[in-house]
Amino acid sequence: MIKTRMTAFALAAATALTPLAAQGEIEWLQWFAAENTDGFYDELVADFEAKHPDITVKLVTQPFGKVRESIVTDSAIGVGSDVLGLNMPWTKEFLDIGILEPLDDYLARDDNSFATGDLVEAPLGKIDGHTWMVPLNAFPFVMHVNMGLVREAGFDAPPATWAELSAQTSAISALQDGTSGIGMPFSSQPPSNGPILTFLPLLYANGGRIMDGTTPNFDNPKVVETLQYLKDMNDAGGMAPGAASRTGGVDLEEFIAGRTGFLISPGVHSSSITSRNPELDYTLVRVPSNGENAYRVHGWEIGISADSANKEDAWTFVNYLLSPEVNARAAKAANALPGNLKALDAVREGADETLIKQMDILSGDTPVEEMRQSPKAVGSWSVMTEEIQAMLRGDQTPAETATAVQARWIELAK
């Protein structure tokens, strides 16, 4: 209620204070600077302003959890930022509200600092006939491995297949009290996105999908198979207890503290793992598969607001961010891979083993990102969370779970 009230009041206030954006001033709303403490983005903006004296960039930084709300409410009351930091799963939702500017014409220009073909492809895929965002950086979902626990459980190599993963998780869980094979963060606590962190990467590695274009397609054999796999692993004790109350944050912490053998999450987490616990015998591998080399890709994307009064200047800035030289710096600052693959070599220079492994995944495997096509992506993964909780509790079978998610998702999309 408070939120709604605030929004309402902001709306009222905004009607009185229509923004008088000065010519050549653009605003960049993002969460990137919130996850970087050394002032890289301030320097970036300063560098841009030095090269383009007629444009000033105002950096508006919010935590990731707030950005989606802000984009929607700001846009509703006409005070939206010009350049937006975006997350692929939000795409379809934002299109339905009309927040984003189609980027096709901008990408087709000759004087761009990059070639469209060099960009990581996933975010560029057309929805409703247009391209809506470009990648600042990219990272694959991977499986982080505590090699110490793997060896202690009697294995010399991390699991590569589902069968190996099952065996190793059970063995690690059996080691001692408080140690588990793998953590699965299926808490309802916001953002309640456990399924897209762990379930989807496993599903893609199994060759499955949950979308048919922009239509939910959750009720299919591959999904049921993957759900069954999760259930079996849980029943066998391979999964850390309390999945229904485990948050993504706790899951990461538990891995860093050395209490879980494996963690499926974005590759970008490797830097916090190694910096927070240098003692950990750590490596990362591609998510164990059944022979299918597909991975869930994730990244920080950039878009332009449909309501922006300075779209030209906004594109100038986006263009700057995607140039190989700048893009390489941005990727390094985030410890991620560049959105412009031309910058890959620059990033590879001096990169550690875990980053190199991610590059291999990125260059060889099939990237998948489906949530961007989903109407009501956030609502839909909450639904997945709730139904998977019920399945792990033993309240429903994997097949029933798939059916339930599909039904509720369709209802949600109406």
Next chain:
Amino acid sequence: MTSTIRQMTTKGTPYFFLLPGLVILGALLSVPLYKVVEYSLYDNVIVERNPTYVGLANYQTLLTDPGYWSAGLNTLLFTVGSVLGHMVVGIGLALLVNADIAPRARTFFRSMLVLPWIFTAVVVALNWQLLLNPFGLINYILQWMGLTTEPLDWLGDPNLAMWSLLLISTWRGYPFIMVSFLSGLQTVPRELYEAAEIDGAGFWSKFWHVTLPQLKPVIYGVALLDLIWTFQLFPLVWLSTGGGPGRATEVLSTLTFRLAFVDFQFSQAATVAVSILIISAAFTLLYLRNEARRL
């Protein structure tokens, strides 16, 4: 004529100075209030550029939605349970820290026991998540004492989640009650306890026949206030369980937030908000009447 004008200006001057405050307060209160009610009468807003007026259709949807009723029931459980918890723990601890012990120890206990109040909801939620974790301290102690054999997922089991939430809410909310009662206790004349002692009253008799009746006005006022706060409490629930598992701990405030910012159903969210508003207003009226009677 001029004197009348002068009189009016003189009389009006104080109100003139009050004007900015009144205008700002009025706007801060009435504009959002009006907007929320207005929103609830459209098909959808904010994400809809051209909203359609639908009258009370959203209310109809709401009243026929089992999700709303289950959230309502949860809200009732959570509110009544929390307020009861706050009362029992608050009064009990107030009695304890009002005891005649060394002043230094008393000050120490008083300040320690107020601590849960000063933490933000985020910290409280995070701490309790760790404590209630299957590998957490509480499960460890329960197993060590032999009360449970398997670790329990307090926040992840639909049968336990509401109880765990009530535990967290009780822990978080009792200090206010304790402090209120403590000041209430200090106004109870000592002679009444002495008279009761001579009449043969033990600890519980003194509590029932002297303390409680003396605190009754405080209890009533504080309980109503707590009811109003708890009824629309959002952050603690959202951050502890997010309404889950499933919707086992979904309350009206989290439902509002979910509708608004997860599902972008702002009008439906506004409708729930209005329903919260109506019930809160009823409690508030009760509270104000009680306060007026006390004056």
Next chain:
Amino acid sequence: MSRIEIRNLVKMYGAHQALHGIDISIQPGEFCVLVGPSGCGKSTTLRMVAGLETISGGEVSIGDRVVNGLRPKERGIAMVFQNYALYPSKTVYNNMAFSLQLSRMPKPEIERRVREVAEILELTPLLDRKPGALSGGQRQRVAMGRAIVRDPKVFLFDEPLSNLDAKLRGQMRAEIKRLHQRLENTIIYVTHDQVEAMTLADRIVIMRDGRIEQQGTPDEIFHDPDTVFVAGFMGSPPMNLVDCMVTPDGLKLGDSEITCATPNGLRAGERVICGIRPDDIRPASDMTADMTADTAHSAPITVPINLIEQLGTEKLVHFSAGDHEMIGKTGGRVTMAEGAPHPMSFDMKHAYFFDPKSEKRIR
């Protein structure tokens, strides 16, 4: 009815000693009043008998039992508090019945007792009211009723009348006296009001600074004070206490000389405190038969009259004798002029002499 023995009672508050060994022996059925200025330890003594204060030293016994370690309810006492301490949420009936209810007495018996006591105290029409709806005097009666229903061996009163106005206080005083005559319980009664002490007590205990100054019957205390303090404390207006020099024929008071027998064992030139009540100083023109009976003790001196206070049946005559302000009395119909010198007659037969150093009576 119980005997109460208080032996060498001591109270310490930390390092501060509030009571220095109090000994009082109260006979069964006796009405004992503890009186003294505030801070003298009288309330503390009472509360130690009640069990509301711990006993630092000495012994209290009620009946044949030493009660030092017993809780208040085990001591067979009932207490009436200064502020009544009625339970505000309970009706008069329940206020009175509470202790009986706690002792699990059968309901009909409770009802019988409460009604009987209410009848004695004229509280019957008020039984359903709450204390908030009662006048001060009514509350006081309820507080007493609450004590009486328990039929205790001992009643303790802690300044029970100090919150009432003068008129009510007089009434209630009489009522308490009547009650005592009827119930014949042992009573300890604390007050700072010497009139209450005089009118109520069988035995008065005067306390000062945690010690007993004197104890005895009201007559003994009033007419035979042991110390300057007791002499000055009892009586209103208070006894005149003046520092004099002993002369061969009597006393030198300021410039004047009063003829009287020399106090026991003193010689001319020594100093002495002379105490004489206002009743025993009259205008020479106003001599009563009583005072003229033995004129040898009476010596008129002429003094300036400062002020005449009209009390109705009598007048107080304020005058100066040397440096001393003194008070005498005369009949209410006598006319005297303020400001003029007037001969005043001292009935030295009823004067008391005290040693200026020890403040003890010279007998």
